[in-house]
Amino acid sequence: MSGCPFSGGPGHRRDGGAPEPAAAAGPPASDGPPAAGDSANRGLSRLGMSRRGLLSLAGAGGAGAVAGLAAGFLGHDAVEAAAALAAAAPPAAPEDIVPFHGDRQAGIVTPAQDRLHIAAFDVVTEDRAELLRLLKDWTAAAAAMTAGRSTGSSGAVDGPYDAPPEDTGETLDLGAGKLTLTFGFGAGLFEKDGKARFGLDGRRPDALIDLPHFPGDDLQPGRTGGDIVVQACADDPQVAVHAIRNLARIGFGQTRVRWSQLGFGRTSSTSRAQTTPRNLFGFKDGTSNLKAEDTALLDEHVWAGPGTRQGEAWMAGGTYLVARRIRMHIEIWDRTSLREQEGLIGRTKGSGAPLSGGAEFTSPNFDITGSGGEPLIPLDAHVRLAHSSRNDGVKMLRRGYNYTDGSDGLGHLDAGLFFIAFVTDPRTHYVPMQLAMAKEDTLALEYLKHTGSGLFAVPPGTAAGGFIGEGLFA
Amino acid sequence: MSGCPFSGGPGHRRDGGAPEPAAAAGPPASDGPPAAGDSANRGLSRLGMSRRGLLSLAGAGGAGAVAGLAAGFLGHDAVEAAAALAAAAPPAAPEDIVPFHGDRQAGIVTPAQDRLHIAAFDVVTEDRAELLRLLKDWTAAAAAMTAGRSTGSSGAVDGPYDAPPEDTGETLDLGAGKLTLTFGFGAGLFEKDGKARFGLDGRRPDALIDLPHFPGDDLQPGRTGGDIVVQACADDPQVAVHAIRNLARIGFGQTRVRWSQLGFGRTSSTSRAQTTPRNLFGFKDGTSNLKAEDTALLDEHVWAGPGTRQGEAWMAGGTYLVARRIRMHIEIWDRTSLREQEGLIGRTKGSGAPLSGGAEFTSPNFDITGSGGEPLIPLDAHVRLAHSSRNDGVKMLRRGYNYTDGSDGLGHLDAGLFFIAFVTDPRTHYVPMQLAMAKEDTLALEYLKHTGSGLFAVPPGTAAGGFIGEGLFA
Numbered sequence: 001m002s003g004c005p006f007s008g009g010p011g012h013r014r015d016g017g018a019p020e021p022a023a024a025a026g027p028p029a030s031d032g033p034p035a036a037g038d039s040a041n042r043g044l045s046r047l048g049m050s051r052r053g054l055l056s057l058a059g060a061g062g063a064g065a066v067a068g069l070a071a072g073f074l075g076h077d078a079v080e081a082a083a084a085l086a087a088a089a090p091p092a093a094p095e096d097i098v099p100f101h102g103d104r105q106a107g108i109v110t111p112a113q114d115r116l117h118i119a120a121f122d123v124v125t126e127d128r129a130e131l132l133r134l135l136k137d138w139t140a141a142a143a144a145m146t147a148g149r150s151t152g153s154s155g156a157v158d159g160p161y162d163a164p165p166e167d168t169g170e171t172l173d174l175g176a177g178k179l180t181l182t183f184g185f186g187a188g189l190f191e192k193d194g195k196a197r198f199g200l201d202g203r204r205p206d207a208l209i210d211l212p213h214f215p216g217d218d219l220q221p222g223r224t225g226g227d228i229v230v231q232a233c234a235d236d237p238q239v240a241v242h243a244i245r246n247l248a249r250i251g252f253g254q255t256r257v258r259w260s261q262l263g264f265g266r267t268s269s270t271s272r273a274q275t276t277p278r279n280l281f282g283f284k285d286g287t288s289n290l291k292a293e294d295t296a297l298l299d300e301h302v303w304a305g306p307g308t309r310q311g312e313a314w315m316a317g318g319t320y321l322v323a324r325r326i327r328m329h330i331e332i333w334d335r336t337s338l339r340e341q342e343g344l345i346g347r348t349k350g351s352g353a354p355l356s357g358g359a360e361f362t363s364p365n366f367d368i369t370g371s372g373g374e375p376l377i378p379l380d381a382h383v384r385l386a387h388s389s390r391n392d393g394v395k396m397l398r399r400g401y402n403y404t405d406g407s408d409g410l411g412h413l414d415a416g417l418f419f420i421a422f423v424t425d426p427r428t429h430y431v432p433m434q435l436a437m438a439k440e441d442t443l444a445l446e447y448l449k450h451t452g453s454g455l456f457a458v459p460p461g462t463a464a465g466g467f468i469g470e471g472l473f474a
Numbered sequence: 475m476s477g478c479p480f481s482g483g484p485g486h487r488r489d490g491g492a493p494e495p496a497a498a499a500g501p502p503a504s505d506g507p508p509a510a511g512d513s514a515n516r517g518l519s520r521l522g523m524s525r526r527g528l529l530s531l532a533g534a535g536g537a538g539a540v541a542g543l544a545a546g547f548l549g550h551d552a553v554e555a556a557a558a559l560a561a562a563a564p565p566a567a568p569e570d571i572v573p574f575h576g577d578r579q580a581g582i583v584t585p586a587q588d589r590l591h592i593a594a595f596d597v598v599t600e601d602r603a604e605l606l607r608l609l610k611d612w613t614a615a616a617a618a619m620t621a622g623r624s625t626g627s628s629g630a631v632d633g634p635y636d637a638p639p640e641d642t643g644e645t646l647d648l649g650a651g652k653l654t655l656t657f658g659f660g661a662g663l664f665e666k667d668g669k670a671r672f673g674l675d676g677r678r679p680d681a682l683i684d685l686p687h688f689p690g691d692d693l694q695p696g697r698t699g700g701d702i703v704v705q706a707c708a709d710d711p712q713v714a715v716h717a718i719r720n721l722a723r724i725g726f727g728q729t730r731v732r733w734s735q736l737g738f739g740r741t742s743s744t745s746r747a748q749t750t751p752r753n754l755f756g757f758k759d760g761t762s763n764l765k766a767e768d769t770a771l772l773d774e775h776v777w778a779g780p781g782t783r784q785g786e787a788w789m790a791g792g793t794y795l796v797a798r799r800i801r802m803h804i805e806i807w808d809r810t811s812l813r814e815q816e817g818l819i820g821r822t823k824g825s826g827a828p829l830s831g832g833a834e835f836t837s838p839n840f841d842i843t844g845s846g847g848e849p850l851i852p853l854d855a856h857v858r859l860a861h862s863s864r865n866d867g868v869k870m871l872r873r874g875y876n877y878t879d880g881s882d883g884l885g886h887l888d889a890g891l892f893f894i895a896f897v898t899d900p901r902t903h904y905v906p907m908q909l910a911m912a913k914e915d916t917l918a919l920e921y922l923k924h925t926g927s928g929l930f931a932v933p934p935g936t937a938a939g940g941f942i943g944e945g946l947f948a
Contacts, residue, residue, distance in 0.1 A: 119881075236739075248886075280719075
């Protein structure tokens with residue numbers, strides 16, 4: 001009975017004379033055995049189930065077997081027996097799980113989930129071993145969470161009872177939500193203040209440049225940069241927030257959250273099976289985005305490594321993530337005529353068809369002129385300026401999200417697009433286009449302001465038994 | 475042909491020799507006839523369908539009838555004929571619609587939707603007629619949006635073509651999402667700087683107090699107060715954001731956004747049909763919340779007006795909305811032992827059962843002691859201090875949401891609970907409890923910080939043909 005978490009009642013109390021010896025509270029024991037005092041947990045383990053299963057039973061349909069029991073007065077063998085007879089909480093539905101392990105990281109060509117939480121971390125330790133341990137802990141946690149499981153060995157509610165939970169718990173009743181976690185390394189991981197870090201001298205990829213200042217940039221330091229980025233995408237925002245929050249928890253002492261951003265609605269499709277969503281200008285966005293099905297184009301424009309324009313072997317199967325927080329001046333946009341809006345975009349607002357005619361996926365024809373001799377797609381239309389034919393043939397895989405972050409203090413919503421793109425090399429596939437846009441694109445000049453920025457080398461996927469970015473540290 | 479928006483091609487251009495006379499761009503014509511130049515729109519109207527229907531056709535399944543047509547070269551009578559033969563975009567599914575009109579406003583006892591966007595507006599006009607027109611425009615827009623329709627008479631894509639769209643468009647392809655819009659009036663609508671506004675001398679309800687300063691309050695002016703609040707709840711966050719954004723657009727010139735807050739996950743159930751969600755402490759929240767089914771208790775604790783503790787006739791069927799932005803120190807919480815966490819809450823983390831035993835919905839027994847003589851539910855447990863038996867029998871209808879707003883600049887996530895409660899009278903149903911909590915509740919003292927606040931008189935519902943808050947202005 002002393003092994004039962006409810007036995008004697010006060011065993012359930014934080015300071016009330018627990019019958020089992022109390023272990024000292026400490027950091028999450030993600031890499032060690034359970035705390036010595038956790039006899040309660042072991043008691044349940046002897047019955048072949050976790051406390052989580054027991055409590056799920058009590059909280060869900062099996063409550064009849066448990067309700068009315070006054071803990072501290074009733075023998076809990078009865079509870080345990082009932083619990084042992086019942087099935088544990090059902091695992092996450094397979095169709096809600098995106099596999100974590102693989103040659104390439106998930107969350108790139110994965111059909112874009114509905115919600116985003118992305119965060120960039122500063123690494124505050126300078127100890128290579130600590131960094132490697134963090135990456136291994138994050139790998140284990142990411143594999144668990146993307147499978148719909150709690151982080152750590154035992155989760156939020158089944159101990160050790162006198163240590164902090166190994167998972168924060170807010171997804172205990174939720175599924176996997178198609179969670180993907182995509183990790184990338186910023187320049188600051190390789191060097192800071194001119195000094196190499198973590199023994200990574202000479203390992204910074206040439207393509208991992210310092211992005212230039214673009215005309216109109218209004219970057220806030222607290223929304224820019226970062227040593228490691230983690231993009232969490234899920235169909236349930238609580239699942240995405242939980243993932244970032246638990247990685248931050250695991251990284252406490254080694255990392256600090258530099259910036260984080262919630263995106264409430266996807267603005268890109270990355271699969272032909274998806275419909276095209278709308279951005280906060282009310283227009284369909286990403287119609288001509290690269291899709292998972294475009295494997296040859298992805299090899300050319302998205303994936304990095306040997307045989308591509310970069311030579312780093314450890315980046316084979318990787319890519320580069322460009323993040324830009326783009327504030328939209330939606331109040332000005334909303335006072336712009338429909339004619340002007342469609343001209344600035346170069347597409348109709350309804351169907352998203354190019355102004356040169358057809359339907360959404362019809363290729364724009366930039367040469368067609370109307371009766372007045374003017375091109376149907378204006379010379380400064382975004383679709384014209386951003387088209388690959390104007391940009392040395394480059395394409396990108398966009399994976400952005402709409403955001404709203406309260407008020408700007410001036411009576412307006414702080415809303416816009418959190419732009420994310422995956423490219424084979426930002427020197428060829430982002431910088432030239434963004435330089436052109438920042439100079440010529442009326443949409444960018446009058447309605448957009450870039451307030452945050454980041455560039456990250458996204459390593460290839462992780463094999464079972466490996467860890468994130470393993471190749472870089474080999 | 476001159477009535478067709480595509481005719482002559484350049485008719486589709488913002489500055490390219492449109493064959494129809496261009497109307498001057500102006501504010502949304504929500505209260506007037508279509509702009510005189512909008513012959514294009516009228517042309518489609520003659521065919522008995524909107525451009526929206528036409529473009530939906532082109533963008534959705536009927537694309538085959540339209541694809542390949544090069545606008546500017548083909549006669550568009552063909553397009554129009556095809557469009558006229560097809561059904562317009564399907565209306566929102568009835569099960570996704572929460573009725574807007576009624577004796578009481580929706581969004582209070584409506585089963586809590588998954589996502590929140592709430593905003594408080596400052597009214598910057600001092601003109602009563604302008605305020606009334608705004609409330610009428612907002613009423614029309616709210617009725618439309620909650621039914622899954624665009625705001626205004628014609629929406630985002632069917633003109634007038636030379637005026638700003640009457641809807642911003644980002645929900646064109648989305649359903650109603652169970653959207654509810656709940657309006658409330660702050661003290662600042664009645665008086666400002668000691669002077670009555672809008673002829674509302676003496677109309678401010680006694681219950682619409684200035685909330686006192688609570689111990690530990692760290693209220694930011696930019697997150698506090700406001701003359702009018704609008705709570706938008708929906709199962710799709712883009713639907714909720716769109717609603718607030720369009721009300722802000724309609725109110726331009728009369729209102730400014732004072733604060734706005736996105737909530738990504740509900741933390742309350744307001745119907746027995748719902749499961750209890752979890753807050754960012756990982757615990758089930760709102761287990762003992764009032765529910766829609768508790769009609770007698772709602773009459774006693776939530777609804778205001780004659781026969782209740784307030785006497786204002788125009789508030790009959792109304793209530794008071796208390797909003798508190800509560801930052802959670804999740805990083806400290808996450809380093810607290812499971813035992814301590816459960817003791818602070820007074821419930822188990824898994825099932826949410828009170829520590830006195832039973833299952834989630836078992837009433838807590840505050841008298842039971844364990845073998846050590848200590849109460850199983852600690853003396854400072856939140857569930858004990860917040861219980862109605864300790865608070866003069868008061869109950870409230872909570873309707874809060876988890877939030878995450880990026881980083882706090884100190885390496886942490888800015889995350890917590892956006893607390894919303896509906897009560898019959900904040901003087902009896904919120905202030906005493908919050909004063910007690912702020913002094914005695916260890917959870918509040920060590921893990922919470924209130925950073926924003928608002929109190930609003932929520933008038934009763936709107937009848938068809940009426941407008942929001944009509945009784946106040948009678």
